[in-house]
Amino acid sequence: MARPTSAADAAGLGTGRAIAFVLPALTLIAVFLVFPALWTIYLGLTDYRLTGTAAADPRLVGTANYTGALTDPRFLSSLWLTVLYVGGSAVIGQAGLGFTLAWTLRTRTGPLRRAVEGVVLLSWILPSTVVGFLWFALLDRDDGTLNALLHTPGLAWLLDHPLLSIIVFNVWRGTAFSMMLYSAALENVPPSHLETARLAGANVPQQLRDVVLPAIRRHILTNLLLISLWTFNDFTPFVLTGGGPEGRSEILPVYVYRVALKDGQLGAGAAISFLILLINLVLALAYLRLLRGRRQRRRHQEIAAAGGPPA
Amino acid sequence: MIRHTLGRLATTVVIAAVLALFALPMLWLASAPFDDTPAITTSIPDFTLRNFAAILDNPYALGSIRNSLIQGGGAAALVVVLAALAAYALSRVRVPGRDALLYLLLLLSSVVTGTAAMVPIFELATRLGLIDTHLGVILVVSGGLLPAAIFILKDFMDDTPTSYEESARVFGATPLQILRHIVIPLVRPGLATIAVWALASVWGGFLFQFILLRDPEKAPGSVILYTLYTEGGAPKLDLISTFSLLYSLPVVAMYLFVSKRYGFRFHGGIKT
Amino acid sequence: GTGGGPDESSTTLTIAANSIEGGKNAESAQWIKQWVIPEFEKTHPNVKVLFQPSGVDDEQYKTKIALDLKSRTGADVIDLDGIWVGEFAQAGYIKPLTEVGGATVEQWEGWSQIPQAVQGLGIFDGKKYGLPQGTDGRVLFYNKTLFTKAGLPATWQPRSWQDIIDAGTRLKAAGVPTPIQLNAGTAMGEATTMQGLLPLLAGAGAEIYTAGKWTGASPAMKDALALYQRVYGGSGLGDPKLQQEAKGRDKSFARFAEGKIGILAESDYFWRSVIEPKAGVAPMKDRDQAVGYAKIPAKQPGSGIRGQDYVSMSGGAVRVLNPFSKNPRLAWDLLAFMHSAAATKAQLAGQVRISARTDVNDEVLTADPMLKYIADDVLPLTAYRPGLAVYPQVSTALQEATAAVVSGRSADEAATAYQAKLEGIVGGAANVSG
Amino acid sequence: MTRPGKEKPVITLHALTKTFPGGVHALDDIHLTIADGEFFALLGPSGCGKTTLLRTIAGLETPTRGTVHIDGRDATPLPPGQRDVAMVFQDYAIFPHMDVTTNIAYPLRIKKVPRAERTAKAADVAARLSLTDLLHRRPAELSGGQQQRVALARAIACHPTAFLFDEPLSNLDARLRLEARTFLKRLQRELAVTTVFVTHDQAEALALADRIAVMSAGRMIQVATPAEIFHRPATTFVASFIGSTPMNLLPARATDAALHVAGATLPLPAPVQDGHLTYGVRPEYMTLSPTERPDAFPGTVSVHENLGTHTLVTLETPATLIQAVVPEGDEPPLGTPAWAVPRRALLYRDDTLLTTL
Amino acid sequence: MTRPGKEKPVITLHALTKTFPGGVHALDDIHLTIADGEFFALLGPSGCGKTTLLRTIAGLETPTRGTVHIDGRDATPLPPGQRDVAMVFQDYAIFPHMDVTTNIAYPLRIKKVPRAERTAKAADVAARLSLTDLLHRRPAELSGGQQQRVALARAIACHPTAFLFDEPLSNLDARLRLEARTFLKRLQRELAVTTVFVTHDQAEALALADRIAVMSAGRMIQVATPAEIFHRPATTFVASFIGSTPMNLLPARATDAALHVAGATLPLPAPVQDGHLTYGVRPEYMTLSPTERPDAFPGTVSVHENLGTHTLVTLETPATLIQAVVPEGDEPPLGTPAWAVPRRALLYRDDTLLTTL
């Protein structure tokens, strides 16, 4: 493969056609994504509700929704829970398990590998409306499969460990993406690099540290970016715990659902949605910062590789 | 040698444990639909097919799966086509700020998929005359999926060597011919993966489908699943378990098809 | 009546309801499709009536209807929970019936058949917005088998909260796993408020909203929460975990049916649809023999609202007219038709429940002593929730207060937290009493 | 050794310059004329701009300045598809999702040749390149040499005015490369199509080309026949680049009628002005003497490299290494002293050829 | 030309067999002993098992059968890190995120050598390979040749019992490869470390190795010195594989005292039994005659390939192609008839060497 990186305009698209190619997608995005998103952000500045007097006559309240949320202990605890949830289930859980699976399955072929990949992917693509039932059956206090297996009758996983439960649930639900991504990424690690480390006597952790992680760092960052973003907006745990008990699993999307739909405070809900966006933005910028350091180095690399050694 | 074998044995055990963890929750889906008295827990079923007869009696059940296919398939097709075109152009032509734009759209998509965007989306759909149409659902959900799809597909495109396209170009192929003859076949595994991903994302979606549709003849499975409760909110498990199974099958079938045909994976990884 | 516009030939009317064939409230959906529509079209040959079923969670249904009405579209005749009438009216989504349906509304024959209290379900600010479809009442269900085992009378009517606690203690002593199920916590949602806190509050002499003020941490509220504390605070009379589980209410039904719960506060829905021997979600084959029911007592005799000895809470759905209907008069005809005695009877066909019309009730309820008991003995005592937009939030606050007690906090602490929260919701201490 | 007869220019480059956005001058004022039927090699070290030049001729890169004429037409504004050239890429770029027939017929498909006709034509060309048995295979099922032949067949199928080859042999293994070389040369003779061939392997360029252009840093250093390039490399850069063993390039100092190089004093036929002089002699034009001679470079034998019929001997001198090729069996033992006598040499001043000696 | 003196075996392979899960017999009952300090080349076409053999020595592949002894120990059960060998890969495998020092010191870091000591050691080795100025560069900032030297330095730094090189030169461009060859040979002489070197380029193997093993399909066909391999290739396979121009291998028929080959009748010193005979002659050992001779192969000159000092001339005969190397200037013109006279030849029966002629 001669040039993995794209030269400018290999197919001779030209600017005009390039625009024509991008335009349909951008139009759809503009109409059905950007426009409603901006409208939602505007709603966040009002006291708009779905019903009641505020529905007939919403008023601009400035940043009241924001200060309201930021001073609401429930929001803050929800934010903290979300951080734990994202950190535990996405960053550690999905990415960690996904990597572990990708790494251990890397050299395997045959039925075991296909079975593991099959169930992991199945967990990912089953409809979210259905998976709630599956997990009830697993975690139920009285007749749950898990208690039956562990001989711990009556252990109420969802009540005693609500956050842990939804973290494990989300790991189950979302590991497939990380596994797939890392599997593909690991194929880009030159085997000769790993073998050089092995010949030097490096054990597996040392191989990971010295060879694998540096080589797939960009994949790791992209993966973290996407799964953090998705987990931050993941509403599915609601079907398991309904945010409870006592809000101990009320992550931000559930909080928004409660505020916007149950309590009908759409203005406040919109404001919180925007806050989530800002938090995601901060997260993305942090990841990108890590990435950029890498990128610049890579660009350097390309120039050097193409232009021969600098004197 | 022994060490090696032991190590391999240990990883096999670990893998088997993971396999069990992932498979365990699915037991319910395998047992409850065939149980005479399905409960919310898993048990060895008193085997019956009565539940299937019951769900087939529901006037909307089968139709809703067809609707899911229309909406999910439509959205998947739309997302794949538009995202492929856009990703291709973005991958091959340098547009300043394209990465920042993609990230921004990715972030905005999180606002719009949330509950709070309900009112704007609904009003928009009303004004555009999209209420109670499959098209409305398709367009709305596609809008939310497109940024991530473009983001992922662009990386696929970045990883395909440009010499194929250049070669075709020297032979006189037009950009559209290049796209049709060369690029699409080359990234087909990526397109298939994105299609399954899009389908699976749309498949379980409830809120937008529900507020945008009026006629239950058009409602997708996710909405119909929600109707299988009593007035007091208790689930009718015989119907729900059976329907869940039927309703999961198309996605699973599509996954199996794609994975057999193209290999369900992210070739090269995503690393933008 | 007949009437209607001149261009009746090309007219369609749409009915929206939170029911669907094969799903939630299937009977009601069947009735609309198989009775209402053909019958109405018989008398109105040029009118086509369509049905727009939903059959989902109440909140989601409400959202959809609100969105429809907000964009001035939607069905002509719409099902609403009575509790939503106020907020929909305030938002301008619905208008008083006379404003929409015209003068004929007042002359409708049905008004005389609907008791004032039940009419209240459709009334906001003194104006009639909707026609009530029916109502329900809350009582204490108890398991006679367990009662006998515990040496309690098979025909039981507690006179005070203490009587309930005493019975619970006896049941516990007799080895009943969960003597009392009093819905609590946020997972049960509105069931906590309607089957739990509000009846208790009424039994302690207070309503949640009176004279423009919301009840805060008043003595009555503290009394109600104190009872929760007695049930869940370590006495072992109730199962705190069950209140926290997302599917706790469904499980409480199943446990009652399995004979693991002694006393359970529920509405007549429990009798009709949950433990109903044939089609219930947790059927009890021996329901009629094994399950007893009793009125909810006030804290002490006479300490309930309006000085009552017994209390209950009721709700019910109404049907309203869409003010943006293209054929409002005709829509009213349809609405009135759906609430005629014949229609109501047809709707009940085969099943027994309390309709809004006394003439129908008199005829139908004889078939089921339990529902007759509700209609005759409970409805006169009952109370309704305020139909205001902030009510859902207040209800959530109440649920959270009970959740706090269940998880071990004292009634006073929970009440204080509730007071603070309430002030935030309703716009300051000025709107709170107690 | 230009091919006789045909002298019609097919490709003419005028003042061609390409500067990449990063500021890299990949091509710097290139003037070049390639005659009809000529086999023309572009030779140079990595990064010197060979690929860029080829791609500019193909139209895949737009020149910053200058023009490209193909077959008499100004092709500069034309898109690649209208230039009537065929390119074979280093990675062959045969489409992995098409079988051999479809690949070969692809240019014809683009030209809207009916299916039956193009299949026939593909089979025809394939037969010529001994690909007949492989017509229904996919590229993944072909060896490197077969893939290369498919790429050639596809290029031939569209009957272009010129072939452009970008290192088509460099992905083959050493043995295959030698065979492919002869094959390619015979094929080009047979088809008589103008060919521009990029390589960084001097042996390939010498063996194949009618003329060679040696490039460095975006410029053409020398354009000449292989023999001329081999015997009279215009600069020390070309001198060091050409030859299957690296030329000995030694700093020299000139006095009246003698040249002082690496311990040897050599006669000068005509006096030269002193300056930055370099004395170049190919190892093939050295003889080793076991005894001291004034006109020889003294050193100690340090390495033998077997070249088959000959041996490359490396002498270590105090200042540098000197290599000589001797017939096998004539190698002085390792570690013994030896004197290298030049037979045919070149003299450079300021890295530019001054005279042959 | 085995190196004198040291004859202690450092690597001994016994009955080594490797079958891959797919059923490919990559190694088939290999027996081999490599002496201390020897520079040993593994030569063979792509897919013959060279890399597999090297990796099995390194411990990166587990043999299906057989043993590997390194420095007297049975290394078969040892993991790669404990075999005390260093390997240089075709792509060098220098870690892109570490600078040159860190790369070179990496094996020492794994062996827990203190930082100061390993930096010093790395600087030391780097100096030996003229890498001192590059110590703080990243691999991306190095040329191919420099990268190769870093990989070598890393291998040297851990003082292994043996070096294993897997085509270390094949990623360099043609010119650099020649220089690196001489460099590598000098370095190995100096360090005197046993070296196993994999290549598919016969010129490299001939030039560098003390002994060469020619492999084909997982088996060793011939293990001998370069001269022996060049002059007495044991099979036609080895014959065709060795030599910088492909050997002419012609079907032959023997009568009483003469050999009939491609239109020529050649004398036979001793009578041979007829059979499936092949007559082999290297192009270098052919002379072209412009006039007919009975002991010469007649043909028409069809291709000239310039080899620098010589030209490779291809003659087309009715049955086959025959090549001869002639000094430059002596080439008969294209299209003219010519007779190729063999000077030194080999005779094979059933592809096995029968005699030299």
Ligand SMILES: Nc1ncnc2c1ncn2[C@@H]1O[C@H](COP(=O)(O)OP(=O)(O)OP(=O)(O)O)[C@@H](O)[C@H]1O
């Ligand atoms: N798309 C590009 N953008 C920027 N610089 C480029 C680009 N393509 C090539 N270059 C630079 O132009 C110069 C010439 O590159 P080119 O690919 O023509 O070299 P080459 O002679 O073909 O080398 P090689 O033998 O390695 O293929 C190099 O310095 C290279 O870095």
Ligand SMILES: Nc1ncnc2c1ncn2[C@@H]1O[C@H](COP(=O)(O)OP(=O)(O)OP(=O)(O)O)[C@@H](O)[C@H]1O
């Ligand atoms: N991991 C593997 N699984 C299955 N077969 C393999 C594997 N590695 C190598 N082979 C097969 O074993 C044979 C020998 O391969 P090997 O890589 O040793 O060849 P090689 O001589 O090094 O070739 P090259 O010159 O192309 O590097 C080949 O047929 C190859 O396809």
Ligand SMILES: [Mg+2]
């Ligand atoms: Mg190039």
Ligand SMILES: [Mg+2]
């Ligand atoms: Mg190899």
